[in-house]
Amino acid sequence: IINNHITRYGAKYTMNPDFHQLIEFLSTIEKDLALEETDSSYLLKLKGDSKGLELLLENQYRLKLSNIDFSELDKELTLEFEKDTFYLKSLKFNLLYDGSKGKIKMDNLTVFSKHNGK
Numbered sequence: 001i002i003n004n005h006i007t008r009y010g011a012k013y014t015m016n017p018d019f020h021q022l023i024e025f026l027s028t029i030e031k032d033l034a035l036e037e038t039d040s041s042y043l044l045k046l047k048g049d050s051k052g053l054e055l056l057l058e059n060q061y062r063l064k065l066s067n068i069d070f071s072e073l074d075k076e077l078t079l080e081f082e083k084d085t086f087y088l089k090s091l092k093f094n095l096l097y098d099g100s101k102g103k104i105k106m107d108n109l110t111v112f113s114k115h116n117g118k
Contacts, residue, residue, distance in 0.1 A: 019112055022060050023088060026079065029056065033079070041089065046077035053077050053093070061108075068104065073097050088112050 026033075026044075029052030033044040046053055054070040056077075057063040065073075076094040081087065095106040 019088065022056075022091070025056060025059060028052065033077075037083075040083055042081045042083060042086075044079040044081070046075060050075075050077075057093070065104075068097050068101055072099065072101075073104075 029050060032046060032048065032050035032052045034047045036043040036045060053075055074094075074096040076092075078090075078092045080089045080092075082089055089112060091108075091110045091112075093106075093108050095104065097104045
């Protein structure tokens with residue numbers, strides 16, 4: 001996993017998700033996820049306004065918001081797993097707020113390409 005350090009518009013954050021901790025954490029929010037299927041992948045998508053996504057972003061991405069409550073955001077989360085291996089291929093989340101406190105738009109795609117050193 002590569003650390004991404006990004007500074008833009010005065011915001012500064014570091015992302016360092018741990019693959020194994022992430023998989024373990026996902027089992028705790030399984031009730032908040034809906035399953036979809038493509039030819040080559042299983043997709044788990046966030047359904048509703050899940051507290052689980054906030055915990056995921058705080059625990060794995062160390063993301064904390066100030067001045068905006070997490071419940072005020074429009075949120076999307078998609079996890080893609082390979083059908084053949086069940087390996088997590090990617091995690092994508094989008095956060096959007098456009099209201100009286102300003103605007104925030106955050107799009108993130110984390111791609112996992114090496115599993116067990118392969």
